[in-house]
Amino acid sequence: MTAGPRAESLYRPPPSPRPRGSRIDRVEVLDNGLKAILRSLPGVPQVSVWVVYRVGSRNEVPGMTGSTHWVEHMLFKGGGKLAKGDIDRLISRIGGKYNGFTDKDWTMYYETVPAERLETALFVESERMRNAAFDPKEFDAERTVVISEREGSENQPEFLVEEEMWGTAFHVHPYHWLPIGYKQDLAEMSRDEVYAWYRKWYAPNNAVLVLVGGFDADRAAALVHTYFDPLQPEATPPAPRFEEPPQIGERSAEIRRPGEVDHLEVGWKIPGWTHPDLPRIVMLTGVLGGWRGFGLAGSGGWTPRANRLYRGLVEARLVSDARAGFELRLDPSLLTVSATLIPGVRHRDVERRLDGIVAKLRDARPTAREMERARELVRAWDRYEADGVTSQGFMIGQLEALGSRETFPQFLDRVLAVTPEGVRGGAETYLVDRARTTVRYRAEAPA
């Protein structure tokens, strides 16, 4: 790849952030292998405590799909020094918020609480790391809850499209299924199987603890040792050996269901987080559909309009909305474009227009103004991700699950340094028909 001098001159380093307390994280590695990252922000009235476990649906095997997510549910039901309902009570009484998330590559739990109640959050997380009860009666009651969660998702066309997309694009790798798992597996998995899954993966040496907020770092570090030092490590399970073979031709799938609105999703294979091409895929996504980030809350509920997808598909009245994006993934993954069709518009009309948009990206460099807008959206996303301790905790946890948060500033610099030719080359390399998967959701009149 070559970069034109004009493109290079457009690069501006991000403005220096105003002082907002110490941004130098303290890292403690306990004897049992737990890595603790402490970001002290003096004066901030909240603290957010996150624990990320390096296990997700990526680690599952057929017959056990959804087991990681089920473990997450069970970890709110007590064990050790926590009776059932104690987590709800303890966090509720201090006005905290809390939740858990199961992803393809990781599982995370968090509590955001008033800063002076840090110890309560550490207590909860230390107990659930090794001591969850998995009471058989509770496990049976949760089976229908997990299935209900899946059934609620099945009601939404967007979920069905997503499940079909990953199931069609990945034949070998566990990204083939979504973290919620298949219904038949959820109906048949036993308590002992899921408990064994928990014991295998939930150990201090497979976790990272993240603290962000208004605390004294020395005191917080002492509390971390108090609560987590007694926990025993486990033998680290081997990394999954599944590798998706290269896609050697276009794939497509169709869903037909009663309804009124059609949907379309197109996905192209892209490399995983550590690949050197990822920065230009960020910029490619920004030029194509506007950069909204890959975080929890940073992007908010807004619609980018100054981009090729919006202008080519929405302004043309083919679709009511169109998005481009990708998830941060350990392994090769997908860049997707998803759209909701205007009634009466045919899939092939949208696909033809999308083909034209993509071909143009492959054939010609984006303009300097497009590049600068995409860079500005990336800078803005980085700025807004740092708003609030919860969001910062999530971002640190996610980056640690994928490798290390320490490389992120360099990653951003590399994104901002991508040239127009880099974007064009990225489109030429990755937005190709042989690596494309298309899912068409066709709404039919009820029988």
Add this chain to the structure above:
Amino acid sequence: MSLRPDRIELEGGGRVLFLENPASPFVSFQGSLPAGVAAERPGEEGVAEFLSRLLLSGTEARTARQISEAIEGHGATLEFTVAEDILFFRGRTTRRAAGKVLGIAADCLFHPVLPAKEVDRVRAEVLTDLGRERDSTRERAERELLGLVFPGRHPYGRDPKGDEEAAKSIEPRRLLEFQARCYGREGLILALAGDVDGGFVRSTVARALEGLLPGPPPEPAPPPAPGPPGSAFVDLPHKSQADVAIGRQAIPRRHPEFYALDLANLLFGVIGIYGRLGQSVREDKGLAYYSLSRLRALRAGGSLSIIAGVNPGRLEAAMAAISAEIDRLQSEPFTEDEIETGKLNRIGGLAVNLERNAEVAAALHGIEFHDLGLDYLERYPAIVNGVRPEEIRQAADRYIRKADCSLAVVGPIGGKTFAL
């Protein structure tokens, strides 16, 4: 960080509230005009929402593309949305670009042009959304319920999008009439949080809003008339799960019982994983992934509703469990310990729920819109602590009652009907 915002009255009309957070490198804003569904006159159903979707489509001075390029070129965001009482505009920007972004927002509000192509685009978008909503069990159940709870086409019971007939027939002329009547600067509220201070607001922000046109706010929504409980059952046989929505009219935000009912609702169907309701329906009986309650306290009225997503084979069991929890409010009123937990949750949550600039801006906006006083956030713990346990129990008894509730069930239910 102080919890007391500053307030500035703009010359010519409009109010700005702001709270500085020196640690933040940007500004979140939430503004409004009283031009929501409530401002629509008979025959204007859907106009407020339709117009809000066109506000980024061009002004006398800027095309739609110029607007989006200017906003996104600064890494900023700007969105317009309609609610029952008001039109919101929200976004975020750096301090450096705030004058420009707020100036564009003002231009979009007060000098819109409605290009025919954009009107057609929004019409297609609204029709698509209506079709999508008809196929969503949860959205449709909640929409059906609101229509039952607020009868007579009251603004709080109508779909802001109007119906298909309205969406097809709305003309630009009616949109501009609505804009001229309802978008006066005297009703403007703007809340800012983050990298702001008084000098910045008095200079940059005030200058950005200079072009606002005068005009008084329209009449607010009339109080909703009571109606008898009703029911609606919609069979969508291709769905996996049914959604149940149960509810009744409640109280407006400024009602003296608001804090008691807010705590009652918190304990009944919110706190922890959904309070008593979630404990029974989800945790103990495993009947639903979500089963929760919601209090909506608006300017002229409000609603209290319960929603649950349930497998069709367990609908009767889930409704019986919900029914039993409502009855239990009388047989086993909230204990002192529950009430203390609820109060601690609300007071502790004040810090936790104001961690982001956007959350602070939304809180400031609510303070001004409901006229709660600039010291509201400082007084809040005392307000909550001052609610007597008996008042909370009475509020539960008065507003969470089966006899007054309407019911909507949407999903694969065949020809079945249900009752609480």
